Amino acid sequence: MSARDAERSGIVVIGLGRFGSHLADSLIRQHHQVLAIDRDAAPVQRWSDQLDRVVQADATQEGVLRQLGLADMERAVVAIGDSVEASVLTVLALVELGVPQIWARATSNKHAKILSSVGAHHVIFPEQETGERVAHLIVSKMLDFVEFGDDFAIAKVLAPPSMTGRPLGELRPADRYGVRVVGVKLPNERYRYATDATVPVAGSMLIVEGSIDGVQRFAALS
Structure with a gap:
């Protein structure tokens, strides 16, 4: 194991819709360190008092994610459900950062295939x-x-x-x-x-x- 891998910690949840927000809350209650990200201000404000770290940012941009420290995160969950393009670009950015475990929410079989092809390690269908x-x-x-x-x-x-x-x-x-x-x-x-x-x-x-x-x-x- 490299020194960098040994220093990795924490989980990032990207997308604070119904699934992402409940996931982040559950992880917090299990005593995990969680960074939550959403591009819209409303969900960030809504969850700012309940989650440890909540940031408004465009997760499709690799540079933005790097500034937030995601290159040192062990696991990432892309919970975006309202935009296939945004979820795919976010997974691509996480792959470029070298995040070891990338979980991504899919809304269709075609979406799942795209997420897997660009580098998502685990694809989930929460609604299904x-x-x-x-x-x-x-x-x-x-x-x-x-x-x-x-x-x-x-x-x-x-x-x-x-x-x-x-x-x-x-x-x-x-x-x-x-x-x-x-x-x-x-x-x-x-x-x-x-x-x-x-x-x-x-x-x-x-x-x-x-x-x-x-x-x-x-x-x-x-």
């Missing part, structure tokens, strides 16, 4: 990902759901009545339903890892992993 997650929650009994691609998901479900009062080793959810119970929260207790000796009771929360269809079927058990 959130919509798919909410859709799964609406049409099932799952309380939370995360899809990882390749037909694999982790979900939080209320323990079905047929799964209570007996140890998981006896119930054999992997063999019977194709899912693995990896965590359990008994009423009035904290989450813990599940073992074959774990006995879910009424009101228990289970963390299960498996195929998307598998976790949905398991959540639907009565």
